Amino acid sequence: MNIEQIYRDAGAYLQGHFLLSSGKHSQFYLQSAKVLEDPILAGKLADELANIIATSGVEFDSVCSPALGGILAGYELARAAKKRFIFTERVEKVMSLRRGFSVKKGERFIVCEDIITTGGSALESAKIIEELGGVVVGFAALANRGFCSLTNLPNEPKAECKLPLDKPLFALGNFEFEIYDADSCPLCKDGSQAIKPGSRGN
Template sequence: MNLEQIYREAGAYLEGHFLLSSGNHSQFYLQSAKVLENPELAGKLSDELASVIVKSGVEFDSVCSPALGGVLAGYELARAAKKRFIFTERVNKIMSLRRGFEVKKGERFIICEDIITTGGSALESARIIEELGGVVVGFAALANRGFCSLANINSDRKPECKLPFNKPLFALGNFEFEIYEPSDCPLCKNGSEAIKPGSRGN
């Protein structure tokens, strides 16, 4: 499966000058919503991701995603794996579990995002699940931005990765883009202004 080609054909592989959720800048941006707006394509990708996890031997009961970006990817993964799905969301900037969702003691979860960058939002969701008595057995995403190492694709872990060392991360592809601090961004120095196309702050 050529994930880069899929993103490009869906108009989801953007080039420009982007402000990321971390506050840093990049010349490239993956807009997974453009991929997931096609239910047939979303289903195929999620079927493949579920197959990767099952083949790894990791067993889970449910899927949890951080809203908003991870909800479609997580729901489709749960559908493909025939598991329960719930999501966490921010209330006054604090990740929370609402809407009557419950976590059973010992319930095994995969935390699923559309894209994992450093894994900060996924880790927030994982902490909530564990505080409520659940067990996080792994993380998953359609795409990985190259900061965290993958269990199913050879890749290195960078210092910026926030996910735990002892939990596997599964993804369908690895994208590595240069990321710049605003004070050291060559795009800014050329007079360009960063735009924010994605989730938080819009």
């Protein structure tokens, strides 16, 4: 499965000048919503991701995703794996578990995102699950931005990765883009202005 071609064909592989959730800038952006707006394609991607996890031998009871971007990917993964699905969301900028969702003691979770960049949001969700007595057995995403090391497609982790190195991370492919600090961004120096297309912006 060529995940890069899938993103390109869906118009989800964007080029321009983007402000990322981390505050850094990039010339490229993956807009997963454009991929996931097709339910048939979303199902195929989730089926493949579920198969990768099953082949690894990692067993889990439920899937949890951070809102907003991870919800569709996580729900589809749960459907494909025939597991329960819940999501966390930010309340006054603090990740929280709401809407009557609960976590059982010892319940095993995969935390699923659409895109894993540094893994910050996924880690926030994982901490909530563990505080409530659950066990995070791994992380998953449709695509990995190359900062964290994949279990099924090994790559060297970078210092910016926030995910624990002792937990597996599964994804359908790696995308590695140049990312710049705002005060040293060459795109800014050329006079363009960064836009924020993600779920925390417009």
